[in-house]
Amino acid sequence: MLEIKGLTARVEEKEILKGIDLVVPDGEVHAIMGPNGSGKSTLSYVLSGREGYEVTGGSATFDGQDLLSLEPEQRAAAGLFLAFQYPVELPGVNNANFLRTALNATRRARGEAELDAVKFLKLARAEIKRLSMADDMLKRNVNVGFSGGEKKRNEVLQMAILQPKLAILDETDSGLDIDALKIVADGVNALRAPNFSALVITHYQRLLDYIVPDRVHVLFNGRIIRSGGPELALALEASGYASVIAEAA
Amino acid sequence: MSARTKPPAPLEAVAGAFLARYEARPDGDAVRAEAAELFRSAGLPGPREEPWHYTTLRPLADAVFDAPHADPAALLGQLPDIPAPRLVFAQGRFRADLSVLPAGLTVHTGAPAWGTLARPAVEKLVALNTMLAEDGAEIKVADGVDGGTLVLASLATGGAFHPRHAIRLGHGARLTLIEVNAGTGAYLNNPVFSVVVADDAILSHLRIQIEAADAFHLSTLYAEVGARGTYDSFLLSLGARLARMEVHARLAGEKSAAHLNAAQLLGGSQHADFTTVVTHDAPATTSRQTVKNVLTGQSRGVFQGKIEVSRIAQKTDGYQMNQALLLSPQAEIDSKPQLEIYADDVKCSHGATVGELDPDQLFYLRSRGVPEAEARSILVRAFLSEALDPIAHDAARAAMEGLITTWWDGQIGREGAAV
Numbered sequence: 001m002l003e004i005k006g007l008t009a010r011v012e013e014k015e016i017l018k019g020i021d022l023v024v025p026d027g028e029v030h031a032i033m034g035p036n037g038s039g040k041s042t043l044s045y046v047l048s049g050r051e052g053y054e055v056t057g058g059s060a061t062f063d064g065q066d067l068l069s070l071e072p073e074q075r076a077a078a079g080l081f082l083a084f085q086y087p088v089e090l091p092g093v094n095n096a097n098f099l100r101t102a103l104n105a106t107r108r109a110r111g112e113a114e115l116d117a118v119k120f121l122k123l124a125r126a127e128i129k130r131l132s133m134a135d136d137m138l139k140r141n142v143n144v145g146f147s148g149g150e151k152k153r154n155e156v157l158q159m160a161i162l163q164p165k166l167a168i169l170d171e172t173d174s175g176l177d178i179d180a181l182k183i184v185a186d187g188v189n190a191l192r193a194p195n196f197s198a199l200v201i202t203h204y205q206r207l208l209d210y211i212v213p214d215r216v217h218v219l220f221n222g223r224i225i226r227s228g229g230p231e232l233a234l235a236l237e238a239s240g241y242a243s244v245i246a247e248a249a
Numbered sequence: 250m251s252a253r254t255k256p257p258a259p260l261e262a263v264a265g266a267f268l269a270r271y272e273a274r275p276d277g278d279a280v281r282a283e284a285a286e287l288f289r290s291a292g293l294p295g296p297r298e299e300p301w302h303y304t305t306l307r308p309l310a311d312a313v314f315d316a317p318h319a320d321p322a323a324l325l326g327q328l329p330d331i332p333a334p335r336l337v338f339a340q341g342r343f344r345a346d347l348s349v350l351p352a353g354l355t356v357h358t359g360a361p362a363w364g365t366l367a368r369p370a371v372e373k374l375v376a377l378n379t380m381l382a383e384d385g386a387e388i389k390v391a392d393g394v395d396g397g398t399l400v401l402a403s404l405a406t407g408g409a410f411h412p413r414h415a416i417r418l419g420h421g422a423r424l425t426l427i428e429v430n431a432g433t434g435a436y437l438n439n440p441v442f443s444v445v446v447a448d449d450a451i452l453s454h455l456r457i458q459i460e461a462a463d464a465f466h467l468s469t470l471y472a473e474v475g476a477r478g479t480y481d482s483f484l485l486s487l488g489a490r491l492a493r494m495e496v497h498a499r500l501a502g503e504k505s506a507a508h509l510n511a512a513q514l515l516g517g518s519q520h521a522d523f524t525t526v527v528t529h530d531a532p533a534t535t536s537r538q539t540v541k542n543v544l545t546g547q548s549r550g551v552f553q554g555k556i557e558v559s560r561i562a563q564k565t566d567g568y569q570m571n572q573a574l575l576l577s578p579q580a581e582i583d584s585k586p587q588l589e590i591y592a593d594d595v596k597c598s599h600g601a602t603v604g605e606l607d608p609d610q611l612f613y614l615r616s617r618g619v620p621e622a623e624a625r626s627i628l629v630r631a632f633l634s635e636a637l638d639p640i641a642h643d644a645a646r647a648a649m650e651g652l653i654t655t656w657w658d659g660q661i662g663r664e665g666a667a668v
Contacts, residue, residue, distance in 0.1 A: 048616050051608060076618035088613035092631030098617075101627065106618035158617060 341410025364443020
């Protein structure tokens with residue numbers, strides 16, 4: 001379970017998060033929606049431990065553990081996964097090696113046995129097939145020369161292989177056509193389980209047609225100004241953020 | 250009493266010591282005598298000469314070379330595990346007992362192999378080599394013959410030595426030459442190579458410089474490539490206190506090619522200099538240079554790459570790229586590209602990048618659970634892969650990757666999180 005209390009954070013002296021309160025119980029999928037600049041990506045980076053994001057107050061715990069005191073790799077080992085809005089290219093790093101290194105590092109940190117190359121490839125090939133990805137995806141360098149959709153699918157592939165307890169999807173739907181969107185949503189839905197939760201950050205309601213959230217939160221100006229059920233997303237789609245913002249003001 | 254003579258400058262003193270060594274054992278050899286005269290008047294290269302602007306031999310003045318103290322045979326274990334015949338030189342002298350002679354090619358040892366390309370009147374270190382050379386390998390691959398793989402190793406435990414090698418590939422011949430320079434203690438290795446690649450021949454020259462931490466490695470190589478021939482070289486430079494690898498490659502025949510790729514991995518107060526001059530002297534010739542530097546500690550890397558295109562060398566295609574990863578604030582890279590083009594229909598480009606590890610890439614790896622030190626190691630090896638991946642010889646490439654991993658682990662041990 002993710003529990004965020006009064007979280008404030010700044011980037012280069014500019015306060016972006018101004019007091020976030022949010023609880024994502026086990027087994028639930030929560031959506032965070034909001035206009036550009038509301039702090040959505042900052043929240044995902046603060047939770048995953050990116051440098052340059054300074055937490056100035058509040059707390060974030062994950063299964064009772066103080067998330068904010070952990071290194072990024074420790075957060076991953078604890079079961080946190082961030083699907084990047086802009087997946088990073090790693091020239092010279094083979095995608096299969098990358099995935100296996102990540103999986104085994106995480107398994108090591110959890111005290112589990114590492115997977116050898118054969119077992120890993122079997123697992124990876126099965127996931128690739130399920131995500132309708134090209135077979136050569138494993139042979140290519142990480143995200144190098146990938147289309148926007150391929151990059152996002154590669155994020156979902158990593159998530160499927162690493163099997164996190166909490167996934168944060170940072171605008172994973174941006175730049176996806178409808179077929180790719182369905183594949184990505186299927187990838188997330190396949191992970192849905194009583195011990196898996198997700199925070200789906202998105203601009204648009206469209207993704208939430210396929211990943212139906214338990215709760216929807218509206219983030220504006222560094223605060224959650226409204227929370228509700230899936231119907232809130234539909235209302236936002238119909239009338240825009242302006243009315244919700246005006247209501248909260 | 251006349252004015253006191255000024256004590257000689259440090260480098261002059263070093264040059265004087267080398268001359269004294271020559272004079273102590275006159276042998277009447279005309280080649281050596283002529284080189285001695287050249288060296289007497291020229292001395293060692295100094296900072297006022299443009300090609301020596303970034304690298305000074307001044308540390309030679311304070312260096313005390315060990316007397317060769319151990320049997321270099323004990324150093325055989327330093328040679329990478331490459332299943333191939335090998336010519337082993339110890340202290341610059343051929344050691345038949347440590348060597349495994351190749352079949353299918355001609356090898357002569359026991360005397361300097363002067364070759365045809367060296368220019369003692371131009372390169373001062375070559376004059377020094379010529380004056381003091383005692384031994385070397387003459388390697389010939391006959392027309393049309395594939396000479397396979399040959400290891401040429403130098404092992405040292407002290408002293409100063411000046412090997413002189415000549416390699417000649419006949420028409421259409423092939424050879425993979427894996428040169429390894431290793432040792433222990435303080436010494437100077439100053440080899441000179443004359444390399445002739447005839448028409449349609451291909452020499453793949455893989456060079457592994459893993460000299461001892463207190464060693465000096467000063468190497469000069471001349472190559473000449475005939476029509477449609479290729480001199481394909483890769484240098485891995487990670488040893489020695491001071492290393493200077495100078496290559497002069499002349500593309501003499503139409504459609505010939507030279508690849509002078511390198512990776513310099515330096516730490517502590519190491520200094521390594523890769524200096525190349527490629528002369529395009531025939532039409533439709535190609536040169537490729539990708540030079541990667543990974544620098545930690547207070548180390549300093551130098552790449553000077555000159556491309557000369559003569560008037561007749563139309564359709565020349567020259568490419569040069571120097572990239573450096575600076576992993577500490579005290580590390581330094583000096584990069585000097587030079588183009589001299591006298592033909593009008595050519596394609597020549599050069600570029601240089603300097604940077605640290607990309608924080609976005611580091612975070613991406615760490616967010617996937619990869620610990621920081623491992624993430625850094627992955628990114629450093631990825632940086633080098635562009636230069637290493639094209640190496641066709643699997644065992645040599647694997648050996649070099651192993652050396653890089655060992656080097657990197659050593660850097661982490663030495664500098665901790667600073668790397």
